[in-house]
Amino acid sequence: MTKGSNAYYDLDLRGFIKYLEEKHPEEIFRVTKEVDPEFGVSGILHRLEADNHFRTVIFENVKGSDVPLVANMHAGFERLRYALGMENGDIDDFLEECAVRQENPIPPVEVERAPVQEVVVAGQDIDVAKFPICKYHELDAGKFITAGLSVMRDPDTGINNIGIYRHQVHARNLLGVQLSETADANVIWKKYENSGEPCPIAIVIGHHPAFFIGSLCFSSMEADELCLAGGMMQQAVRMVDCKMIPLQVPADAEIILECLTIPGERKSEAPFGEYPGTYGPERMNPVLEIKAITHRRSPLYQNAFVGHADNLLLSGIIRTPFIERTVRIACPTVTKVAVPRSGRFRFMCFIAIDRMIEGEAKQAAMAAFVADPFLKFAVIVDQDVDVYDDTAVLHAIATRVRADRDIFMVPYAKGSPLDPASYDPAGGSHLVTKMGIDATRKDNYPAEISVPEADTIDLTEFIPGYQKN
Numbered sequence: 001m002t003k004g005s006n007a008y009y010d011l012d013l014r015g016f017i018k019y020l021e022e023k024h025p026e027e028i029f030r031v032t033k034e035v036d037p038e039f040g041v042s043g044i045l046h047r048l049e050a051d052n053h054f055r056t057v058i059f060e061n062v063k064g065s066d067v068p069l070v071a072n073m074h075a076g077f078e079r080l081r082y083a084l085g086m087e088n089g090d091i092d093d094f095l096e097e098c099a100v101r102q103e104n105p106i107p108p109v110e111v112e113r114a115p116v117q118e119v120v121v122a123g124q125d126i127d128v129a130k131f132p133i134c135k136y137h138e139l140d141a142g143k144f145i146t147a148g149l150s151v152m153r154d155p156d157t158g159i160n161n162i163g164i165y166r167h168q169v170h171a172r173n174l175l176g177v178q179l180s181e182t183a184d185a186n187v188i189w190k191k192y193e194n195s196g197e198p199c200p201i202a203i204v205i206g207h208h209p210a211f212f213i214g215s216l217c218f219s220s221m222e223a224d225e226l227c228l229a230g231g232m233m234q235q236a237v238r239m240v241d242c243k244m245i246p247l248q249v250p251a252d253a254e255i256i257l258e259c260l261t262i263p264g265e266r267k268s269e270a271p272f273g274e275y276p277g278t279y280g281p282e283r284m285n286p287v288l289e290i291k292a293i294t295h296r297r298s299p300l301y302q303n304a305f306v307g308h309a310d311n312l313l314l315s316g317i318i319r320t321p322f323i324e325r326t327v328r329i330a331c332p333t334v335t336k337v338a339v340p341r342s343g344r345f346r347f348m349c350f351i352a353i354d355r356m357i358e359g360e361a362k363q364a365a366m367a368a369f370v371a372d373p374f375l376k377f378a379v380i381v382d383q384d385v386d387v388y389d390d391t392a393v394l395h396a397i398a399t400r401v402r403a404d405r406d407i408f409m410v411p412y413a414k415g416s417p418l419d420p421a422s423y424d425p426a427g428g429s430h431l432v433t434k435m436g437i438d439a440t441r442k443d444n445y446p447a448e449i450s451v452p453e454a455d456t457i458d459l460t461e462f463i464p465g466y467q468k469n
């Protein structure tokens, strides 16, 4: 049984915004004053984040475009929970619900007519510059599309794949793309490239956050991420044939860029401010030609603020249930898994276990590294430690770890090619060193101090008017 439902409104971006406006207006800021797409938008988002504001921001007037920009949609946890139709619940409830929905995928359905094809632009009229595409960080090489979900199809299996791969804008109808070596999309693109064929890529811009959470789920190449998106939305994704390329796209998106790669062609792409908070290096990346742009009559353009909460929280949320499932196979006594903000929701993982025998903790750490190659640090604590509290985890490390025995390292292991501490950061090496830390209490440790029956004392009996701090 799944918890929560949002079946009473349209499960698309505008439907979600309308729902927020009616039920949770505190989740939105609207900016009507003109804002520059070069550093103006990112400047405002950066300042809001520094002030601990994680609302979605709708920029109604971005210089040079008459299309509104929806930003920061995935930066706040409550919004992601609302996206699953859950009005209440903590992070544990949310992750449990994500896990249930991931195990219950719903296949897409085909439709003939689609809102996203109300307007079709092809040929000389194609110009992506009409959308409010931004430049974010000082050394970025140009303007980047950062929240385009690319639909691709494996030519051998016919299975759909979806992921976000950023696109530098090269010209009105030409885009770059960064397909990390670690992404399924890279494997699919190489199959076309090796046979000298253009690879069809449909870039989906603007959709319901549950569509993002579902389609970005950690999964194998055998999983059709459109089915995972349907499962997360609890509603089949409605698909329509593209106008110019042999793919299908979600009918209820805001904008689609129908593209073909140009076989053999490469163009310099990036630097680009990346999720670790450092720049990703310039590379010679594939080039996409836009064959058609289709969109709704008054489309909304959506972006993601990479390197900030908007990008990081989503990435953490999508990996946690998979890590937990995998770790549980190696260590059945797992009670909680957290991928903390302090590790940029990617590099670190805190795992609580109800340890039965020594050695289990290292099993759990090794399993975490197997589950998610981007993890660099796995810290295993006892179940009395709150894995959502960094101080509590550091306290366990400080008091329960003997480094020579409880820490292990795995040098030259597969990690993130954007890790600034990799073996060759400038060259974008994906080789890193992993560290597992067993911060559980060992059997021969002295007992921890406690005061008998302190919990049963009613302090107001002794200190009249006493109130908890």
Ligand SMILES: Cc1cc2nc3c(=O)[nH]c(=O)nc-3n(C[C@H](O)[C@H](O)[C@H](O)COP(=O)(O)O)c2cc1C
Pocket (backbone or CB within 6 Å): 146, 147, 161, 162, 163, 164, 165, 166, 178, 179, 180, 181, 182, 183, 184, 185, 186, 215, 216, 217, 218, 304, 305, 306, 310, 311, 314, 315
């Ligand atoms: C905002 C955002 C931006 C991302 N940018 C990229 C990117 O430029 N290149 C990339 O390979 N992955 C990027 N990712 C991660 C992939 O989208 C994610 O790992 C996806 O699940 C990969 O799917 P795949 O393995 O099925 O190809 C980004 C993720 C987010 C949330």
Ligand SMILES: [Mn+2]
Pocket (backbone or CB within 6 Å): 161, 162, 184, 185, 219, 220, 221, 225
């Ligand atoms: Mn995939």
